[in-house]
Amino acid sequence: MEQPRTLFEKIWQAHVVREVAGQGTLLYIDRHLVHEVTSPQPFAALRSTGRKVRKPLATFGMIDHSIPTTPVAEYGSRSNVPIPDQSAAVQVKTMEQNAQSFNIQFFPINDVRNGIVHVVAPEQGITLPGTIIVCGDSHTSTHGAFGALAFGIGTSEVEHVLASQCLWQVKPKTMEVRVEGSLPAGCTAKDLALFIIGKIGTGAGTGHCVEFTGSAIRGLSMEERMTVCNMAIEAGARAGMVAPDETTFAYLKDRPYAPKGEAWDQAVEYWRSLPSDPGATYDRVIVLNTDEMEPQVTWGTTPAMVSPITGTVPSPDDFSDPAQQEAARRALAYMGLEPGTRMQDIKVDRVFIGSCTNSRLADLREAAKVVKGKKVAPTVRAMVVPGSGLVKRQAEAEGLDQIFREAGFEWREPGCSMCLGMNGDRLAEGERCASTSNRNFEGRQGKGGRTHLVSPAMAAATAIAGHFVDIRDWQ
Numbered sequence: 514m515e516q517p518r519t520l521f522e523k524i525w526q527a528h529v530v531r532e533v534a535g536q537g538t539l540l541y542i543d544r545h546l547v548h549e550v551t552s553p554q555p556f557a558a559l560r561s562t563g564r565k566v567r568k569p570l571a572t573f574g575m576i577d578h579s580i581p582t583t584p585v586a587e588y589g590s591r592s593n594v595p596i597p598d599q600s601a602a603v604q605v606k607t608m609e610q611n612a613q614s615f616n617i618q619f620f621p622i623n624d625v626r627n628g629i630v631h632v633v634a635p636e637q638g639i640t641l642p643g644t645i646i647v648c649g650d651s652h653t654s655t656h657g658a659f660g661a662l663a664f665g666i667g668t669s670e671v672e673h674v675l676a677s678q679c680l681w682q683v684k685p686k687t688m689e690v691r692v693e694g695s696l697p698a699g700c701t702a703k704d705l706a707l708f709i710i711g712k713i714g715t716g717a718g719t720g721h722c723v724e725f726t727g728s729a730i731r732g733l734s735m736e737e738r739m740t741v742c743n744m745a746i747e748a749g750a751r752a753g754m755v756a757p758d759e760t761t762f763a764y765l766k767d768r769p770y771a772p773k774g775e776a777w778d779q780a781v782e783y784w785r786s787l788p789s790d791p792g793a794t795y796d797r798v799i800v801l802n803t804d805e806m807e808p809q810v811t812w813g814t815t816p817a818m819v820s821p822i823t824g825t826v827p828s829p830d831d832f833s834d835p836a837q838q839e840a841a842r843r844a845l846a847y848m849g850l851e852p853g854t855r856m857q858d859i860k861v862d863r864v865f866i867g868s869c870t871n872s873r874l875a876d877l878r879e880a881a882k883v884v885k886g887k888k889v890a891p892t893v894r895a896m897v898v899p900g901s902g903l904v905k906r907q908a909e910a911e912g913l914d915q916i917f918r919e920a921g922f923e924w925r926e927p928g929c930s931m932c933l934g935m936n937g938d939r940l941a942e943g944e945r946c947a948s949t950s951n952r953n954f955e956g957r958q959g960k961g962g963r964t965h966l967v968s969p970a971m972a973a974a975t976a977i978a979g980h981f982v983d984i985r986d987w988q
């Protein structure tokens with residue numbers, strides 16, 4: 514009888530081109546996503562050596578990190594919006610030129626399909642189960658939600674994939690994170706992701722590819738699975754994945770780049786063979802339960818520095834390990850927080866609903882439900898940044914933009930926006946922000962900016978109240 518294999522093992526083995534002892538494995542790459550920040554150098558290297566892109570039809574270019582999300586009304590079109598930052602402007606221009614001269618698949622700024630690469634590829638059906646997907650971007654782990662092996666790569670690796678459609682890799686270890694239970698009231702996939710990282714720590718996944726399993730994961734929608742896999746990288750994992758099932762197939766059916774007709778049927782048949790076999794083993798297994806889970810808010814400068822909304826800011830003395838004590842001390846000083854402060858008493862200046870973690874339609878619907886008929890606190894500046902042009906269009910068709918605007922939120926054009934301070938959207942020194950993004954390290958949203966990671970519903974309620982609130986009390 515054949516050895517039982519994990520989902521990871523099946524995908525890995527199906528993509529081996531060559532194995533060289535001591536060097537690693539050469540893998541075939543199905544899909545290569547490129548964005549304007551990490552692709553200029555690799556394309557320049559190809560050009561200077563007269564090489565082409567090996568598979569232009571499997572290479573997808575998007576512009577997300579460096580574009581302003583300024584509403585276009587007064588400019589007529591998105592490409593007319595000025596980009597004051599010189600290096601950002603050059604990145605955008607260079608991506609456009611490279612896409613054209615190397616003839617790759619490309620969604621220009623004015624194309625309604627453009628947006629954050631990790632939102633767009635699933636939405637277009639570019640992300641498929643059983644594939645290997647890479648991108649010069651750490652949050653490529655998002656695509657693992659579809660039962661793909663998806664991971665971020667460095668600049669020289671981007672060049673290697675562009676030129677050869679292959680990549681040398683050292684095989685990661687495997688880890689199962691099994692979560693049993695269901696999402697308690699007021700808790701979303703974002704709370705689950707923060708809860709998991711809070712329990713296992715930011716280094717737990719190092720060197721591992723994580724498969725999320727268990728009833729809590731099975732019950733998640735595709736959008737929710739993407740949120741969880743998006744944050745796998747914040748637990749140090751190389752990649753995160755969820756086995757494909759009926760939820761996955763239903764999401765992908767009829768998406769523009771998904772297979773059609775007979776090819777679809779064949780694909781689904783193959784995809785059904787992918788889930789880990791009974792008895793397959795992982796190098797490490799962690800089991801969690803959602804019973805005691807509450808809505809989460811980070812208080813520090815890593816996603817693991819997280820508290821339930823009913824909790825208080827911890828004291829460095831609460832930690833036994835001296836390194837953790839020191840990290841907490843430093844984080845509290847940076848965040849300007851006093852131990853013992855109730856999480857719900859922390860006031861914010863800004864609210865950001867967006868990023869590849871939480872900018873899909875389901876996220877905006879959740880936030881709009883909370884905001885409807887209410888007003889943003891006068892002390893708060895709040896913005897909603899849809900993850901793609903299509904998310905924005907659909908949200909507008911449902912009137913979500915009206916709900917946000919009437920409440921006093923800014924309704925922006927798609928992009929990475931304030932997830933990272935690269936495109937003009939950023940926090941000022943000392944500003945405190947409730948953010949639906951995935952990273953809260955020092956300076957992430959702007960120099961001296963203070964980031965608290967939360968779910969879209971919690972961010973929305975915080976904007977209205979002016980301070981963190983327990984979404985379970987919200988009416």
Ligand SMILES: CC(C)[C@H](C(=O)O)[C@@H](O)C(=O)O
Pocket residue numbers: 550551578649650651652665933
């Ligand atoms: C700019 C890019 C390389 C970076 C990443 O790799 O993740 C960004 O997307 C981020 O979230 O910090």
Ligand code: SF4
Pocket residue numbers: 577578629631650652868869870928929932933950951
């Ligand atoms: S939204 Fe944030 S985390 Fe996602 S790709 Fe953009 S910068 Fe990175």
